[in-house]
Amino acid sequence: MVNEAQDKNNEKRTYCVIGAGTAGLCAARHALQSGGDVTVFEMAKQLGGTWVFNEQVDKNEYGIDVHSSMYKGLRTNLPKEIMGYPDFPIPDQDSSYIPAEDMLKFFQLFSDSFGITENIKFNHYVIRVKPTKDEKQWEVIVRDCPNDKMDTYCFDYVLICNGHYHTPKLPNYLGTNRYKGKQMHSHDYRCNDSFVGETVLVIGAGPSGMDLAHEISKKSDRVTLSHHLKDKPKASFSKNVTLKPDVAQLTETGAIFVDGTSQDFSIICYSTGYRYTFPFLSCDCGIMVEDNYIQKLYKHCINIRYPSMAFIGLPYYVCAAQMMDLQARFCIKFFSGTKQLPSKQDMEEDTNSEMEERWRRGLKKRQAHMMGPHEDRYYDDLASTAEVDPIKPVVKKLHKLCALRFSEDLVNFRNDKFRIVDDETYVKIN
Template sequence: MLKRSRTYCKMASKKLRVAVIGAGAAGLCAARHILACPDAFLPPVVFEASDQVGGTWVYTEQTGEDAEGWPIHSSMYRDLRTNLPKEVMAFPDFPFDPSLPSFLHHSDVLAYLESYREESGIQDHVRFRWQVDDVRPVLGDQGWDIRATVRGSGSTHRVSEHFDAVMVCTGHYSVPYIPPIPGLDSFQGCLLHSHSYRCTEPFAGLTVLLVGAGASGVDLALQLSPVAARVVLSHHGPPVCGLPEDVLQVPRLLKVAKETVEFRDGSVLQPDVLIFCTGYRYCFPFLPLAQLGLQETDYGVGPLHRHLLAPRHPSLFFIGLCQLICPFPHFHCQVLFALAVLQGRCRLPSAAEMEADAQEQLERYLREGGLARHFLKLKAQQWSYAKELAHLAGFPPLPPAVQAIYEATRARRCHNVSTYRDTKYHLLGPDAWEEVQDSGTDLEDNRKAE
C-alpha cells in the first residue's frame, strides 16, 4: 500500500495529462472537473469518434453505418422521453432549466449537455472524428500510449500520443445483445434490436413482438400500441402495471421458426416483427484487457476496484459502467474519486488487495442470490456507493433529495408505467422537495428527504 501511495504522490507533483475517451455525458463530466483543477492537470484531450458531443443523447434517423462506413453508436429514438425527472438527472453542480417539465424529451437533454460543455469551456479540448484504436500501458508505470484514427474529408490518418492517465467514457448502449434463441436465424419476418428502432410509422398495422421488459421494451410497447395491429411483450418478470389493455404480456421466448415463435408456456404467435429489447454488451476493442490484468466477464469487465479502477494500472478508469443508477450524478461521483486518486489525495490499497476485494464483493453478491450478469446493476446500492466515494475522496455527497425523488419516481413507475411521467417535481433544497400533477395540483408539499 505504501509503495502505491508514494507512486501517486510522485505523480501528483507534476501536472498530469489525461486522455478522456468519449464526449458523452461521462466524458464531458470528466473534462469539466479536470479543467477545474489547473494546478494538478493539464487541459484534457477528449477523443470523440463522431462529430458532436452528447453520446447516446444524439438522435439520428440513420442506423447501422454512416455514409463513410463508420458505425452509428446512438440508440436514441425519435419520441423518447426520460424515465427519470430532471431534478435527479442533473449534474450536482449544473441544474437543468427549472421551467422545463420533469420528464424531458431527449432533445432537451442534448441541449443541456451542450450548455454544460459551453459553460465548462470544454469545446476547445474535444477532438471530433478521432477514433481511438489502441490504448497501451508504458512499462514502469510511465503512463499510456494512445493510437487513434483521425477522420478527415474522404481520408484518414493515424496519430500516437502519450498520456499520464486515461478515463474510458465510451458508454455501454451501442453494441446490441441478442440472446441465443433456437431457430432465430430462420425467422423470415423483420428482426431488429431496439438499438435500430427510431419511430413508430414502419410498424403501423403489423403484429410486433417485443422481447424484454426493461426500459426500452416497456417504452416501445407504449409507443407502438396505438399504431400496430397487435403488440406482444415477452418477458420473465411479473406483469408490468399500467400498459394499455391491448398489449399482451407473455412468458419468455423459447424458440423461433420461419413464421412463428413459441413461448415457455407453449403458446404460439405469428409476428410480423421481432424487436429485441435485451440490452447491450460492454465493448472495449481498444484495450488489451489481458495485459492489463482484466478480462471479459458475464457482467462486463473485471476485476475493477470500486467498479471503476484497474487494480494493476490505477491510472486507468472506467466511468459509467454501472447500471440502474442515476447516471449523471453517478458520473460526477466517479470522476471526482478518480481525480482524487490521481492527485494523491485518495490512497489506494495494493493491486493484490484491490483484486481480492473486487472478487470478494462478487462472491458475496452471488452468495446472496444475485446473478453474475447483474453484478453492475446497483439499484438501491448506488446511494451507499456514492456516499463511500464522496467520503474517500473528500467531496460533498449527493443531496438527500436526489435519492428521495428517485425512489418516489421508481415507486410511481412500478405502479403505472403509463402515468408516472405526469408528475412534476420541484426541488426546495438539498433535503426538501414537492411533487405536483401537470394540472398544478400539489400532491406533496415540502416533503423532506429521509
C-alpha cells in the same frame, strides 16, 4: 503505472477521456479543475453521446458503427431535477420529463461553462489503448476521421467513458434462423411509423422494452411483450398490448412461449440489453470482460492492475449523471494526487469481498455491475472512501419514487412535475 516523476517536478498530469457523453463531460470537467491537461476523443461530430439522434443505424460516413440508440420523440424517463450534475442542474422549464433535444442543450451548456468544449477532438475514433513499454503512461492511437490519418498520443491517465448502450446483446433461441419475419434490436429503433399494421413481439421488459412496447402499440395492430420478471409488470398498457413469459423457441412465423402457447408475428424487436465492449483496449491493459462482468475493478471504476485507468458509468439501475459525476470525483481525487489509493492487494481484497457478497445475494455474472435497490450503499461507499461530497438525500429519494412511478404508470408518469426544495426535500407540483 502512475508517473511518479510528476510528484518530484510538479509536471502537469495528462488525461485522456474517451467519449463526450454524460460520463466523459463530467470526467473532463473534474480532471480540468484538478489542474490536469485534458484531451477528450469523441467519435461523433458533436457531444452528447447517447442523447444524439442519428437517422443512421449501421455505419456513419466514416464507416464506424453508430453508437446512438436514440429514437424520435424520446423524453427522459427520469425527471430533469435529478438528471443534471450535482452542482450544475438542468435549467427550469415547464416539464420535469424533457425531450432529448433539451438534454443536448444542457450538455452543451455544461461543456461550454467549464471550458471542456475546446478540449474535445470530434470525429476522432480511438483505435488502441495500451501501456507504454516502461508502464508509466498510456499510448493511445487515434484515427482522425476527417483527415483519414492516425495519430499517437501518450497520457498519464485514461478515463473510459464510451457508454454501454451501443453494442446489442442478442439471445440465441432455437429456431432463430428459421423465423422469416423481420428481426431487429431496440438499438435500431428510430420511430414507430414503420410499424403501422404490423404484429410485433417485443422481447425484454426493462425500461427500453416497456417504452418501445408502448410506443409501437400506437401504430401496430398488436404488440406482445415477452418478459421473465418474477412478477408481472404493473404498467397499464393500451388494449392491443398483451404480456407473455419467456420465449422457448421461434418458428417460421412467430414464437412458442415457455407456457406452451404460441403466436405469429411480422416483426420481432429484441430489447435484450447491450454488451459492455472496449474494442480499443489491448489485451495487456489488465482488463477482462466476461458476460458483462469487467474485471478487476476497484469500486466498479479503477483498473486494479493499472490504477491509472478508470471506467466511468458502468453500474446500471442508478441515477446516471449523479453517479457518474461522483465516480469522476472519486477517481480524480486519487489521480490528482490529492489522496493515495490503497495498495493493489487491498483493492483486490475489497473487490473480492464485495463481489462475493453480490453472488450470495443471487446476482449472476451479467449483473456484476447492477445496483438497483443497493445503489445508495454504493454511492455512500464511493463518497466516504475518497472523502468527496455524497449524493444529496433528495436525489436518492426522488430517484426511488420515479423508478416506482415508471413501473406502475407507464402511460402517465411523464406528466409528473417536481421541484427540489432543499437537499432533503422535493415536492410534486401537479
